[in-house]
Amino acid sequence: MLGFAVRRLMQAIVVLLVVALLSFSLFRFVGDPVNMMVGIETSIQEREALRERLGLNDPIPVQFGRFVVKAAQFDFGTSYQFHQPVSELFAKRIPATLELSFMSALFALAVGVPMGIYAGLNRESRLSKLFLSVSLVGISLPTFFIGILLIFLFSVTLQWLPSYGRGEVVKIGSWWTTGLLTWSGLKALIMPSITLGLYQMTLIMRLIRAEMLEVIRTDYIKFARARGLPDRIVHFRHALKNTLVPVITITGLQLGALIAFATITETVFQWPGMGIMFLQAVQNVDIPIMSAYLLLTAFLFVVINFIVDILYFLIDPRLRVERA
Amino acid sequence: MKTKSLIVAAAAFVGLTISSAQAETLKFAFQGTLNTLDPYSLNETFTLSALGNTYEGLTRRNEKLEIEPSLAESWEVIEPNRWRFHLRKGVKFQNGNDFNAEDVAFSLKRLHSEGSDLAKRVNADVKLEIVDDYTVDFVLPSPNPILPYEWDTWYIMDKEWTEEHDAVAVTSASDTTPNYAALHANGTGPFKIVSHEPGVKTVYEKYDGWWDKPTHNLDTVEFTPIGSDATRVAALLSGELDMVYPIPVQDVKRVEDNPGTRALIGPELRTIFLGMDQMRDELLYSNVKGKNPFKDVRVRKAFYQAIDIEAIKSKVMRNLSTPSALMISPFLFARSDEFKRFPYDPKAAKALLADAGYPDGFEVGMDCPNDRYVNDEAICQAVAAMLARIGVKVDLNAQPKAKYFAKVLASGGYDTSFYLLGWTPGSFDSWNILDNLIQCRDEKGKGGAFNLGGYCNKKVDELADEILVENDQTKRDALIAEAFTISNDEVAHIPLHQQALAWGVRDGVEVAQRADNQFLFRFVTKK
Numbered sequence: 001m002l003g004f005a006v007r008r009l010m011q012a013i014v015v016l017l018v019v020a021l022l023s024f025s026l027f028r029f030v031g032d033p034v035n036m037m038v039g040i041e042t043s044i045q046e047r048e049a050l051r052e053r054l055g056l057n058d059p060i061p062v063q064f065g066r067f068v069v070k071a072a073q074f075d076f077g078t079s080y081q082f083h084q085p086v087s088e089l090f091a092k093r094i095p096a097t098l099e100l101s102f103m104s105a106l107f108a109l110a111v112g113v114p115m116g117i118y119a120g121l122n123r124e125s126r127l128s129k130l131f132l133s134v135s136l137v138g139i140s141l142p143t144f145f146i147g148i149l150l151i152f153l154f155s156v157t158l159q160w161l162p163s164y165g166r167g168e169v170v171k172i173g174s175w176w177t178t179g180l181l182t183w184s185g186l187k188a189l190i191m192p193s194i195t196l197g198l199y200q201m202t203l204i205m206r207l208i209r210a211e212m213l214e215v216i217r218t219d220y221i222k223f224a225r226a227r228g229l230p231d232r233i234v235h236f237r238h239a240l241k242n243t244l245v246p247v248i249t250i251t252g253l254q255l256g257a258l259i260a261f262a263t264i265t266e267t268v269f270q271w272p273g274m275g276i277m278f279l280q281a282v283q284n285v286d287i288p289i290m291s292a293y294l295l296l297t298a299f300l301f302v303v304i305n306f307i308v309d310i311l312y313f314l315i316d317p318r319l320r321v322e323r324a
Numbered sequence: 325m326k327t328k329s330l331i332v333a334a335a336a337f338v339g340l341t342i343s344s345a346q347a348e349t350l351k352f353a354f355q356g357t358l359n360t361l362d363p364y365s366l367n368e369t370f371t372l373s374a375l376g377n378t379y380e381g382l383t384r385r386n387e388k389l390e391i392e393p394s395l396a397e398s399w400e401v402i403e404p405n406r407w408r409f410h411l412r413k414g415v416k417f418q419n420g421n422d423f424n425a426e427d428v429a430f431s432l433k434r435l436h437s438e439g440s441d442l443a444k445r446v447n448a449d450v451k452l453e454i455v456d457d458y459t460v461d462f463v464l465p466s467p468n469p470i471l472p473y474e475w476d477t478w479y480i481m482d483k484e485w486t487e488e489h490d491a492v493a494v495t496s497a498s499d500t501t502p503n504y505a506a507l508h509a510n511g512t513g514p515f516k517i518v519s520h521e522p523g524v525k526t527v528y529e530k531y532d533g534w535w536d537k538p539t540h541n542l543d544t545v546e547f548t549p550i551g552s553d554a555t556r557v558a559a560l561l562s563g564e565l566d567m568v569y570p571i572p573v574q575d576v577k578r579v580e581d582n583p584g585t586r587a588l589i590g591p592e593l594r595t596i597f598l599g600m601d602q603m604r605d606e607l608l609y610s611n612v613k614g615k616n617p618f619k620d621v622r623v624r625k626a627f628y629q630a631i632d633i634e635a636i637k638s639k640v641m642r643n644l645s646t647p648s649a650l651m652i653s654p655f656l657f658a659r660s661d662e663f664k665r666f667p668y669d670p671k672a673a674k675a676l677l678a679d680a681g682y683p684d685g686f687e688v689g690m691d692c693p694n695d696r697y698v699n700d701e702a703i704c705q706a707v708a709a710m711l712a713r714i715g716v717k718v719d720l721n722a723q724p725k726a727k728y729f730a731k732v733l734a735s736g737g738y739d740t741s742f743y744l745l746g747w748t749p750g751s752f753d754s755w756n757i758l759d760n761l762i763q764c765r766d767e768k769g770k771g772g773a774f775n776l777g778g779y780c781n782k783k784v785d786e787l788a789d790e791i792l793v794e795n796d797q798t799k800r801d802a803l804i805a806e807a808f809t810i811s812n813d814e815v816a817h818i819p820l821h822q823q824a825l826a827w828g829v830r831d832g833v834e835v836a837q838r839a840d841n842q843f844l845f846r847f848v849t850k851k
Binding site: 030031032034035036037038042043044046047048051081082083084089092148151152155156159162163164165267268269270272276277279280283284285 | 724733
């Protein structure tokens with residue numbers, strides 16, 4: 001177990017280094033940051049001086065080395081746009097993104113699981129067919145389109161929900177903020193969570209349905225029925241439990257995806273999280289923010305993968321037996 | 325007696341709460357973010373406009389962009405090289421400090437320090453002399469009739485406040501520690517900034533100690549950046565916001581048709597134009613080898629006459645543009661109505677091309693931004709289609725501004741043959757256009773640094789030098805007209821149009837839409 005964890009950790013470090021290198025080499029193609037930092041009348045000499053001060057004239061390997069050494073100490077430099085330390089900016093934006101991601105995951109699970117079970121057990125019913133069509137919409141429509149559709153329906157036409165922002169937030173501790181404790185904050189969460197979680201919801205629903213159909217056909221379910229166990233116990237204790245292993249894996253990985261790729265949803269709803277900051281950074285060639293975000297995303301996936309691996313180890317008895 | 329005074333006090337209290345319940349809050353959104361509160365960090369319209377509610381300059385501009393006294397009550401040219409400014413007495417900064425000549429001297433020094441992006445507001449060789457607490461002299465090396473033209477956005481900071489918070493150095497991007505002045509503001513203006521989260525929200529409150537009599541009726545202003553066009557418009561339509569800008573041209577009708585909102589359309593000062601590389605001996609992106617077709621004025625004029633500006637106006641800009649014969653907005657040059665565009669005439673254009681030795685046209689690469697100006701990429705596509713009619717095949721390279729500017733500006737080595745650019749003269753004066761866009765430059769960009777095509781005529785340069793120091797307005801205008809006539813006849817650039825400003829406003833909110841796209845709260849009233 002320990003050896004397994006250590007091996008994984010080494011791999012994780014290699015992955016992070018590779019991501020850092022890849023993202024760093026990409027930045028040479030996004031444009032000139034100096035142009036985005038100064039007004040149009042700034043003279044060429046002043047621009048050149050700024051390039052020099054920022055260290056943009058150094059050779060790429062030198063810039064990369066400096067970046068890695070600093071990043072290892074959690075110093076990601078100063079944002080070109082905001083003139084503030086990147087780590088501080090991320091600390092301010094993380095609560096918004098995490099809250100949105102967890103609410104989306106919650107939505108995906110709370111709606112997707114029951115729908116999947118129902119569709120798996122009653123595959124011929126009309127409701128199941130409706131669920132399947134709805135899930136097709138969720139998978140095929142792009143996120144920004146769903147978001148804008150929701151805004152025009154619930155904000156512009158019905159005027160029930162706010163179209164942008166987090167509403168009122170409450171400060172907890174020194175840096176965490178939450179919108180879960182105010183009415184306007186909760187209302188602001190509804191549309192972005194649904195938009196972000198819709199794809200995951202349909203994924204989970206389809207996965208559970210497929211797994212259910214598979215499990216229902218197995219011998220032990222037939223045997224359980226033959227024993228005269230009530231449907232409720234057969235369905236939920238025996239069938240559902242066995243469908244959950246792949247669902248946990250997918251949910252774990254998808255949570256990473258929700259956090260990392262909330263970018264579009266955050267942009268549509270002007271959600272003040274990390275994703276929108278990253279997108280603005282790309283538009284303005286804010287290299288410190290971009291590199292920190294890409295590293296953070298890679299780090300997140302590595303951590304989640306690591307946890308999922310460990311969970312496998314704990315959940316699936318076969319793995320343990322083989323190792324032993 | 326005691327009870328009575330209590331009742332009076334209670335009544336007064338109730339009265340107070342009622343009036344504060346009627347406190348007017350203005351909520352508005354803009355597409356970009358307010359990244360820094362330091363008034364010398366970034367020379368960009370929105371930043372300066374947002375800070376112009378808190379900070380003030382010695383001068384200011386009214387709704388019609390006319391210069392008015394602000395922190396200076398009056399000024400006079402006492403000798404050709406010496407301007408005297410009489411400062412307003414009794415002005416207090418928002419932290420309670422007094423405003424005086426020391427603050428002006430300090431602000432000038434800070435304006436010229438390293439990291440300041442607005443150093444050009446006052447020429448580096450201008451010296452300031454303090455005459456007394458409320459009088460300062462600016463001593464110039466040579467006469468300059470437009471000295472205070474840009475001073476409405478040279479904001480005066482408080483010396484004591486800035487020094488106390490260790491913010492004397494202008495925040496520049498390479499600094500590792502944030503500057504206090506980048507996150508806090510202390511001006512003399514009508515609103516103070518009470519909270520500022522960069523990229524999220526900025527809240528202003530009315531400053532009761534403002535020296536001028538407010539014509540606005542706002543108590544609080546909330547600014548949120550909303551980058552997505554659809555969301556910004558939706559937030560206005562749903563009534564969540566009182567004002568948003570800009571409105572994309574395709575949504576103007578929607579905002580108009582929606583009950584309770586309206587669109588404000590006005591001409592902007594920025595001129596959109598095309599430029600051609602006239603400097604290199606061979607174009608970087610063309611099938612013509614060994615020579616540069618753009619060096620021939622007939623080719624440039626053919627390009628000009630091939631462009632159907634009215635079609636661009638009606639089809640691409642949905643009538644939200646004003647075709648322009650000059651490189652400057654007609655608002656900024658008194659004699660601009662004397663100038664006419666070369667007429668749209670594809671036949672004449674084709675004949676000109678044939679004269680120049682290109683009867684079958686040629687191929688040329690065109691650079692174009694796709695997220696900088698209103699419908700910039702669509703304009704380039706339309707131009708490409710129009711040029712195709714006279715046999716010129718345009719290979720369009722439209723890319724985001726970050727990449728576009730890195731390629732075509734001096735830092736990219738002027739890597740372009742044919743490009744689209746927009747320019748607003750920061751000083752609202754023609755000399756700025758001549759200086760930046762029309763004057764000769766060398767390969768490094770010395771001279772007219774933004775004259776990307778490298779048009780060069782020594783006569784125009786001489787005129788520009790005269791214009792800079794000519795104090796007589798009529799003579800000066802004549803010189804400007806002469807310079808523009810030469811550069812127009814030689815088709816230094818192909819001016820296209822001034823794009824329109826489009827703001828969305830909720831009914832009951834009155835705003836002044838300034839042609840420089842500044843949104844100032846002191847012109848706002850809300851019912």
